[in-house]
Amino acid sequence: MNFSVHETRAKEADSAPETAPNPSNVPSLDRPEYAEVLDEEIHEEYMKIKTLLLASRNTEQPIRSLVVAGSVRGEGASTVAIHIARTLAVGNAFPTLLVDTDLRIPSIHKYLGLKNDIGLAEVLSSSMDFAMAIHRTRFPSLGVVTAGRHPLDVSNLPNTQRYQDFLQFARNHFQYVILDAAPIRETFDAVVFGAPLDACVLVVRADHTPRPFVLQARQRLIEANLNVFGVVLNRKRKYVPNFIMRE
Ligand SMILES: Nc1ncnc2c1ncn2[C@@H]1O[C@H](COP(=O)(O)OP(=O)(O)OP(=O)(O)O)[C@@H](O)[C@H]1O
Numbered sequence: 118m119n120f121s122v123h124e125t126r127a128k129e130a131d132s133a134p135e136t137a138p139n140p141s142n143v144p145s146l147d148r149p150e151y152a153e154v155l156d157e158e159i160h161e162e163y164m165k166i167k168t169l170l171l172a173s174r175n176t177e178q179p180i181r182s183l184v185v186a187g188s189v190r191g192e193g194a195s196t197v198a199i200h201i202a203r204t205l206a207v208g209n210a211f212p213t214l215l216v217d218t219d220l221r222i223p224s225i226h227k228y229l230g231l232k233n234d235i236g237l238a239e240v241l242s243s244s245m246d247f248a249m250a251i252h253r254t255r256f257p258s259l260g261v262v263t264a265g266r267h268p269l270d271v272s273n274l275p276n277t278q279r280y281q282d283f284l285q286f287a288r289n290h291f292q293y294v295i296l297d298a299a300p301i302r303e304t305f306d307a308v309v310f311g312a313p314l315d316a317c318v319l320v321v322r323a324d325h326t327p328r329p330f331v332l333q334a335r336q337r338l339i340e341a342n343l344n345v346f347g348v349v350l351n352r353k354r355k356y357v358p359n360f361i362m363r364e
């Protein structure tokens with residue numbers, strides 16, 4: 118299954134939205150890729166993903182939890198994870214939890230303007246109440262767990278009972294659980310965090326990521342028995358013809 122998302126472009130300075138101080142629970146609106154209203158074509162691609170996820174509910178293998186990862190840094194995995202979660206949550210019918218599992222270089226909190234003092238790292242290294250780590254956002258049905266700051270040996274952690282309990286809590290309280298993950302070629306974290314989930318989405322930056330990198334990442338997911346739900350081709354450029362006939 119392939120989905121494609123175009124490159125979003127900054128608006129001209131004089132038409133840019135005013136950047137008011139950003140309270141901790143309001144998504145940033147000053148960058149087009151995180152704007153509240155998405156470009157129509159981009160919105161349609163996310164709606165396709167939502168429709169397919171909803172359709173899977175009537176199958177033997179419903180997909181209610183998804184890990185989103187790229188092969189290398191900068192493919193747009195976090196951006197895609199945010200928009201999948203947001204598209205599911207909008208309208209309040211499907212409460213969704215977005216979790217940043219990129220504990221090395223987390224970014225969800227930055228993109229959504231959230232604090233990162235307490236997040237997944239703290240949840241997994243303590244016995245704190247899971248609900249305490251969930252940020253509310255301007256979308257009433259979208260909850261977010263940021264990555265947190267506590268130093269952790271990520272390699273062992275996802276196999277622990279604590280992680281299983283956290284996932285169970287998330288599944289019990291939300292219709293969908295979307296994990297943003299570190300790039301697959303950099304670490305095994307995406308595979309380990311994603312292994313107990315229903316499926317994964319691979320994000321590829323168009324005209325940028327070398328084909329062998331994408332194939333290796335996909336292979337790693339398949340070998341780890343993750344169900345590759347689809348590939349998002351992100352940041353597709355709309356080319357403008359560079360030769361124009363003049364009369
Ligand atoms: N469709 C898009 N159009 C324009 N810019 C985009 C798009 N998707 C992502 N970006 C920008 O590309 C950069 C990298 O995006 P993002 O952080 O989502 O990637 P990532 O794969 O999660 O990177 P990392 O592995 O470092 O976490 C960000 O500046 C983001 O705003």
Ligand SMILES: [Mg+2]
Nearest residue numbers: 194195219224
């Ligand atoms: Mg990221």
